[in-house]
Amino acid sequence: MVRHEMTDRTNGGHVSEVLIERYALGQQVSPEAEWAVEAHLEGCALCRAKLAEVVRSDAPAVSAVVDSVWSRVDSLVDSSVDAEVARRPKALGHNRFAAWLSTWAPPAMVPWVGMSVLVTAIALLCDLTGAFGFDRPSMLLLLSPVLPLFGVAAAWTRGLDPAWELVAPTPRSGLYLVLRRTLSVLVVVLPALVVAGLIAGTSPALGLVPCLAFTAGTLALGGFVGVTRASIALGGLWCLFVVGPALVRTRLPAAFEPWAMPIWGAVAVLAAAALVMRASAFTKLTSQR
Amino acid sequence: MTGKEDDMARTVSASEVAPTTYAWEIKAEGLVVKAGRRRAVNGLDLSMGVGVHGLLGPNGAGKTTFIRALATIARPSDGALELFGEDVRRARDLRQVRRRIGYLPQQFGYYRRFTVREFVEYLAWLKEMPKQDVPGAVQRAIERVGLADRADDKMKTLSGGMVRRAGIAQAIVNDPAVLLLDEPTAGLDPAQRMQFRELLHELRADTCVVVSTHLVEDVAAACTDVALIDEGQLVFQGTVADLAAAGTGSDVGDSDTERGYSALLANHRRPV
Numbered sequence: 001m002v003r004h005e006m007t008d009r010t011n012g013g014h015v016s017e018v019l020i021e022r023y024a025l026g027q028q029v030s031p032e033a034e035w036a037v038e039a040h041l042e043g044c045a046l047c048r049a050k051l052a053e054v055v056r057s058d059a060p061a062v063s064a065v066v067d068s069v070w071s072r073v074d075s076l077v078d079s080s081v082d083a084e085v086a087r088r089p090k091a092l093g094h095n096r097f098a099a100w101l102s103t104w105a106p107p108a109m110v111p112w113v114g115m116s117v118l119v120t121a122i123a124l125l126c127d128l129t130g131a132f133g134f135d136r137p138s139m140l141l142l143l144s145p146v147l148p149l150f151g152v153a154a155a156w157t158r159g160l161d162p163a164w165e166l167v168a169p170t171p172r173s174g175l176y177l178v179l180r181r182t183l184s185v186l187v188v189v190l191p192a193l194v195v196a197g198l199i200a201g202t203s204p205a206l207g208l209v210p211c212l213a214f215t216a217g218t219l220a221l222g223g224f225v226g227v228t229r230a231s232i233a234l235g236g237l238w239c240l241f242v243v244g245p246a247l248v249r250t251r252l253p254a255a256f257e258p259w260a261m262p263i264w265g266a267v268a269v270l271a272a273a274a275l276v277m278r279a280s281a282f283t284k285l286t287s288q289r
Numbered sequence: 290m291t292g293k294e295d296d297m298a299r300t301v302s303a304s305e306v307a308p309t310t311y312a313w314e315i316k317a318e319g320l321v322v323k324a325g326r327r328r329a330v331n332g333l334d335l336s337m338g339v340g341v342h343g344l345l346g347p348n349g350a351g352k353t354t355f356i357r358a359l360a361t362i363a364r365p366s367d368g369a370l371e372l373f374g375e376d377v378r379r380a381r382d383l384r385q386v387r388r389r390i391g392y393l394p395q396q397f398g399y400y401r402r403f404t405v406r407e408f409v410e411y412l413a414w415l416k417e418m419p420k421q422d423v424p425g426a427v428q429r430a431i432e433r434v435g436l437a438d439r440a441d442d443k444m445k446t447l448s449g450g451m452v453r454r455a456g457i458a459q460a461i462v463n464d465p466a467v468l469l470l471d472e473p474t475a476g477l478d479p480a481q482r483m484q485f486r487e488l489l490h491e492l493r494a495d496t497c498v499v500v501s502t503h504l505v506e507d508v509a510a511a512c513t514d515v516a517l518i519d520e521g522q523l524v525f526q527g528t529v530a531d532l533a534a535a536g537t538g539s540d541v542g543d544s545d546t547e548r549g550y551s552a553l554l555a556n557h558r559r560p561v
């Protein structure tokens with residue numbers, strides 16, 4: 001009979017009401033059925049609710065015991081809970097927005113992102129005042145690929161993050177955190193770049209794709225040699241072999257011709273793929289850079 | 290009775306009380322961990338379960354390197370290191386393991402403009418705690434280390450001992466199953482030391498706590514057992530009484546445990 005009740009399909013895998021009632025009233029239930037009922041009740045709110053119903057209506061002795069236990073627990077817990085609730089307003093009083101922002105870019109990154117913006121502003125100033133002569137290519141455009149690298153370097157570098165020792169062994173550290181922090185850099189730097197481009201009158205879109213390609217490339221390379229070294233290497237090479245010659249030759253490098261944009265896009269995609277392949281480098285135990 | 294469920298902070302799920310499938314929270318076999326080029330941990334065999342374990346040893350014995358390996362920061366270069374029965378060198382995803390670890394580094398930096406609460410909350414976020422649990426857990430952790438009155442002060446205004454306690458608060462905020470404390474009592478005054486020992490007493494029933502220290506009296510007061518390491522190897526593992534019994538009147542030290550400590554160390558260092 002018990003077996004039949006336990007396999008009662010009409011209940012959709014739940015304990016049958018007959019069995020719940022027998023269990024609640026302390027009537028005879030075979031040990032294996034009792035065990036199964038208890039295991040099920042632990043994970044099933046629906047059946048617990050049914051049990052509570054039966055207990056309330058048919059088993060005053062059981063509900064008296066439960067109530068007395070609750071009242072005893074209450075007297076123990078209430079005082080501490082009250083104290084905690086009283087403190088809550090203060091706990092919620094501090095700046096939620098700032099705390100949320102910190103989960104994107106911790107305070108240590110802020111100066112580095114600021115540096116990116118500052119360099120953007122200086123490049124814009126050079127273009128507007130013609131510091132290098134008006135016949136030379138736009139400084140803003142030339143520097144646009146490497147502008148976010150200051151912030152990107154700060155996103156995952158032991159020396160630039162004071163709390164690194166605390167952050168590194170947490171479950172959230174790794175590629176996810178790196179990407180989250182990098183995104184917070186781009187959210188600031190890309191609009192700055194667009195605005196500066198509009199002011200300077202250059203086509204801002206020409207700078208954006210190389211900018212993304214360089215960011216992805218730095219992170220991908222960073223998976224092998226560390227993000228800071230990758231930023232310095234890529235930024236240095238760019239300045240040495242592209243920015244320098246362009247200023248000397250007074251013409252815009254081919255890298256900024258519209259036909260080069262798909263190539264930049266492809267580089268960005270490849271770098272992103274390499275980054276995902278190398279994701280474990282940011283979580284693994286070796287990620288000390 | 291019906292309204293009570295809503296009032297409860299959290300329910301304990303079946304998976305939390307399920308029996309474990311491993312014998313030791315921490316198990317190291319022939320563990321080698323390098324600090325730079327030096328083999329700071331050099332063939333360490335050590336198993337630790339629930340309880341408070343004092344990790345004793347002279348400066349440079351490899352305590353910090355061992356703890357960093359346990360915290361999954363330093364990578365073992367040889368041997369096996371299992372946390373919760375999972376080999377950390379082979380683990381594809383360390384997140385499950387890391388969620389259950391609390392770690393107080395010997396030295397740690399922090400963001401100076403964070404308040405104590407923001408600091409602990411940020412770490413709770415990094416530890417992937419459920420959002421609704423964070424404010425309560427943070428408050429509780431801060432209270433347990435006795436910083437409740439300074440909770441909304443900026444980190445940069447705290448004294449060294451208070452920063453240390455804030456560090457302990459972030460380590461215990463996620464109720465870790467393995468709690469790693471590297472020199473937790475450094476900079477604490479005697480009263481705070483006593484409070485810290487009380488905390489250890491609370492934790493030792495259900496947590497595997499590893500307390501690294503070079504102060505023998507800390508161990509004697511608060512630890513259920515002691516592991517003595519020197520030159521990256523295990524010299525002794527046993528109860529505090531065993532440690533005390535190892536010393537004789539002729540050994541250096543002011544107490545039985547100190548004499549036992551120096552006797553075991555001298556014995557280990559004696560050329561064969």
